[in-house]
Amino acid sequence: MSRIGKLPIKVPSNVKVEVNEQIIHISGPHGKLLRKVSDLILVELNDNIISITKAENTRIANQLYGLTRTLINNMVIGVSQKFERTLQLQGVGYRAQITGKNLVLNLGYSHQVLIPIPLGIDIKVEKNIGIIITGFDKELVGQLAATIRSKRPPEPYKGKGILYKGEIIKRKVGKSGK
Structure with a gap:
């Protein structure tokens, strides 16, 4: 059982x-x-x-x-x-904003990343670096958060990327100089 x-x-x-x-x-x-x-x-x-x-x-x-x-x-x-997931953008020039029914992300690429906001999901952007996703369907909230995070996952050398709130990235040591 x-x-x-x-x-x-x-x-x-x-x-x-x-x-x-x-x-x-x-x-x-x-x-x-x-x-x-x-x-x-x-x-x-x-x-x-x-x-x-x-x-x-x-x-x-x-x-x-x-x-x-x-x-x-x-x-x-x-x-x-309702359920809530919070994401943080870390990196110089990384920012988020809401335009119409899209989340617009500037993540260091040559172009902006557009993510459509599904029905039943509310997104708030705080100080251009915090994204709060709320909704009544836990699967949809989690999937949208994972989709946003996949656009620039955190990297272990400088710690830049999109992180879940409270997530700790294990940092690696880069190449050592002479």
């Missing part, structure tokens, strides 16, 4: 949950999410508590058991509170 999978999910009073066969709809003050659950997993809603059980005892069902519980829990948390 999965230790995570057998934990019940408590639904806050401001969140509405509907379970129709294998599709779960969750709506709250910040948005609406839906997810199709595998046929190997059973989702039940009783008295504002979501419980998850396995339909059969196979290896794949065991793998999906804890994962499904975590994904549904993230949906409940997202529509009630």
Whole structure:
């Protein structure tokens, strides 16, 4: 048995949950999410508590058991509170700004990098070097943060690049002179 999978999910009073066969709809003050659950997993809603059980005892069902519980829990948390990721730009001349529905990044390339902002995501830029991504879908927030970071990942010699807030880059020693 999965230790995570057998934990019940408590639904806050401001969140509405509907379970129709294998599709779960969750709506709250910040948005609406839906997810199709595998046929190997059973989702039940009783008295504002979501419980998850396995339909059969196979290896794949065991793998999906804890994962499904975590994904549904993230949906409940997202529509009630929102998720947030913060990125920092480090480097001379590196800056960010929002233009229309795009995030414009100057990262030392000969051109600006444009990243479209998806629906359901809010982006704030602080002092041209801090990017705060908020949204109710944890997967979408994390994927957008990873996409932005991939445009200039931090490098270990000078520490320049796009870092998650609080991330520490292990620095390497460069070539030694004579």
